[in-house]
Amino acid sequence: MxxxxxxxxxxxxxxxxxxxxxxxxxxxxxxxxxxxxxxxxxxxxxxxxxxxxxxxxEGPRAGKPCMFLSAVDATLDEESERLVALGAAVIDRKWNVARELNVGYAAMLDPEGNCFHLLSSDEEVRTAERILETW
Incomplete structure (x- = not known):
């Protein structure tokens, strides 16, 4: 992963x-x-x-950008679980289109509280696109 x-x-x-x-x-x-x-x-x-x-x-987060990461060889769920085990925290979950497609992102914080979003993998997105074509 x-x-x-x-x-x-x-x-x-x-x-x-x-x-x-x-x-x-x-x-x-x-x-x-x-x-x-x-x-x-x-x-x-x-x-x-x-x-x-x-x-x-302004304030403690002043000038701190939010990074966007993408799962590569795992699903969004698998990769977010791995990152939580490393010390990250999930603060929100958003789904694109429909939750059952399992495509979206997890808003997370690193161990020092810096924001990042973990996006679904390209493979998950391609699978969801194929499913949407049949809806």
């Missing part, structure tokens, strides 16, 4: 300006996103930096 880093999410009062900085820093393009901008970087599979509109972070 393993995970791969898929994306990092940063809230900013000015996603375009912050996105311009990160696209220059990573020497890559900036694309429009749903709630801000998307910066694609790395080798395939590419990683994503989402910069979304939000208040300037």
């Amino acid at each position: 393993s995970v791969s880093l898929r994306a990092v999410l940063i809230e900013s009062p000015d996603p375009v300006a912050l996105g311009a900085f990160w696209s220059a820093a990573l020497e890559t393009s900036i694309d429009p996103g749903t709630d801000g901008v998307v910066i694609r970087f790395g080798q395939p599979p590419e990683q994503l930096l989402y910069i979304v509109e939000g208040p300037r972070p």
Whole structure:
């Protein structure tokens, strides 16, 4: 079992300006996103930096981005159980479309309280897509 880093999410009062900085820093393009901008970087599979509109972070979590990981050789449930055994905590579970498809993510905290989301594996997503085609 393993995970791969898929994306990092940063809230900013000015996603375009912050996105311009990160696209220059990573020497890559900036694309429009749903709630801000998307910066694609790395080798395939590419990683994503989402910069979304939000208040300037304040307090103990100020400036701490939320990472998005994806299960690789295991299901979302198996991988979240493994990470809990390593010291993480599940704080929420969200399902895409319908719970019986078992595709979604687990919002988690690492042992120091840093947020990350564990996404369903690509295989789980492909299986759900095949099932949805028959509905």
